[in-house]
Amino acid sequence: MAQHAAKGARFQAVTANRLSDGEVVYWSDDNRWVEGFTKAEIADGADAADALLARAMPADFEAHVLEPYLFEVLEDGSFYKPASVRETIRAAGPTVRLDLGKQAGA
Amino acid sequence: MTDLNLVIDGAAAENIWHYLDDDAPLTDAPSIITLTRLKAEADSLASRTAPLGVILHADGLGKTDQGENVRELAPYIDHLALVALHFPIYRNGRGYSAARVLRQEFNFAGELRATGDVLYDQWAMMNRCGINAFELADNVSLETFQTALGELSGAYQPAADATRGALWARSGK
């Protein structure tokens, strides 16, 4: 699998897929999984990133999600955006079907 | 309902066998030794009357992690009361072929046991391949075991069990 736990990344977030329906989710700063990237908690630095991943993976995490992992994000003005093409696509939906996925406001 | 650790031929069983390290002295207790030891001590073991078993590994050999060759058991098969097939991880399926070779080519009639990473969803297929003894994790009931074996009510193809397979049974062959 093309995982992107980026080395040398400064800002990172945690993502996974929801067990019930496979929906892309992010670990948010109110300690739950959310569907929108804009609500993802951002960790600054490697130690914070490790702690973030640990918070997102309590003993029973498999009851809710599959395979959480860290991915790099970049500053984008006063917000953040995913660094990789893959995570950009995961956050929005297929680029060839703008009527599907999160980008369609579904 | 007591929790099982061993099922043989579909029934709860007491385990009488011990796995023996290569350097542990052999006793008259039913003992399972490695293939390496079996080959090395073949001469002295030939006169053993106490029950003897061997454990066959599906990994660990050479740079590409090959399994031990089940056909190396051929010279000893009449002398073995048990063969244990080790599954290092449930998805290493070499043991399924080893089981069939033992049952169908060597006509091995002793206890054929699955050991290692052996889970609910593999028991039925192992059983069809001729494995008749299962080391179970704690808190598995006999009912659970029997349920697993019955999940698929038939088969298309023959293996080492009594099922002929629909491709044959349909025409009474």
Added chain:
Amino acid sequence: MYRYDEFDHQLVADRVIQFRGQVERRVSGALTEDQFKPLRLMNGVYLQLHAYMLRVAIPYGTLRSEQMRMLAHIARKYDRGYGHFTTRQNIQYNWPALDKIPDLLDELATAEMHAIQTSGNCIRNVTSDQYAGAIADELEDPRIISEIIRQWSTFHPEFTYLPRKFKIAVTGHENDRAAIKLHDIGIVVKQNSAGEIGYEVHVGGGQGRTPFVAKKMTDFVPKEKLLAYLEAVMRVYNMLGRRDNSYKARIKILVHETGQEEMQRLVEAEFAKIDASEMLTVPQEEIDRISAYFAPPAFETLPAESETFTQAQVDDANFARFVRANVVAHKQAGYAIVNISLKPIGGVPGDATDTQMDVIADLAENHSLDEVRVTHEQNLVLPHVKLDDVKAVYDALAAHELATANLGLISDQIACPGLDYCNLANARSIPLAQEISERFADLDRQYDIGELKIKISGCINACGHHHVGHIGILGVDKKGTEFYQISLGGAADENAAIGQITGRAFTEEDIVDAIETVVTTYTDLRADDERFIDTYNRLGMAPFKERLYD
């Protein structure tokens, strides 16, 4: 075509109950994801970028209209109104919910369909010639032995945990439309001097990281002994195939590392034992029973020519083009094979909406003796259309964007789902296919270029078959940016060949121009009626490389 008996129905039903139980145990935590994953894969359930993906089996690419309607219904009820036809003649749905999949499988079962063994390290869907039963050159309908292999391989207890996936393909004749030499086992129907049907068996083909053309293992296995032979190959593979490295775990690596002769010896030794027991010699009654399902359908006795068909081509230039590209001669007088392109200009290759599937189901029922086929090049086929009806079929297809007259032409590309959908991808493939399609949209230009198969993969796993494209394109990730590597000279037919890489990869901005450069190099240098692949085989890489990298 095959119809389930009570036994087939029961086994599929048992499987759905079993999987429902496995899903429950996963949700309850009794199974970890690591324990559940191979179980869900063996029921066709992948995890992809945005959602789960379900791959439904279409055995040897053959469907009844009722089954195509069920696929449309599934798309509507459980997914987002479309499906994707694959390079293994299956269909994929990109948005099913795990907790609804058991219900979905129950519904599929009512149409004699399932998702059994469409993923996982087991024997997968047996694929075959999309023109089976309709084409003159076949020695025997390859779907007969395909169905026998399908049953034998289903829930095979010995081969449920192989080192890796295992793919089998069958062609009914030397003219191979099923790419058998790129499969783990590829089978060619043969006839011996006594006129008996048997099989030539090739082993160890495959694409991915290390592509190989399969090696011939045996010239002729009699029909009733083929299963014994296949079981021998599988046992050798299951016992000796590598499990230390998943990139070296396919049988192609075993054949390569063991050597063809030694592999033959191992297989023959195993075969001798299995054959001696006669346990796998298929009874003639069962062969006959299954063969009967593939007997020729009730063709009418018709004249070879059709006035309607001929005149319609005179009257309608677009229809004439469609006939020229997409309609193939049928073995039965007065009939034709009609290819449905799922590659409209600028469209997503291989996708069909639920509406389109329903339209095709109706056409199959009313005009194709209730059959429709899926090709490994992600298109569909109506195999048995009366010449008299081809125009009406064309009109119905045209009304639903299904009449693109580009079969085998440059815009008839194979593209994997790529980074838009797939967890394994390094680059997007579909937008590239769309851009190439638009660049070469002009049909006159496409006809002038002639047969040119472009195959695009978004990663080295090669699901887009790029190794065997006349032009192959591999998407790669260079420091987070999508690049595209071109290969030339691949072929998937009986002259199977792995393409050669041209050199440095191209950026997203430059790749379509690079493809155009390759095409114009060909059209500048071709002799007589040479197709692209002929010119490439005559001249080699040099002139293409020179023009690409001047």
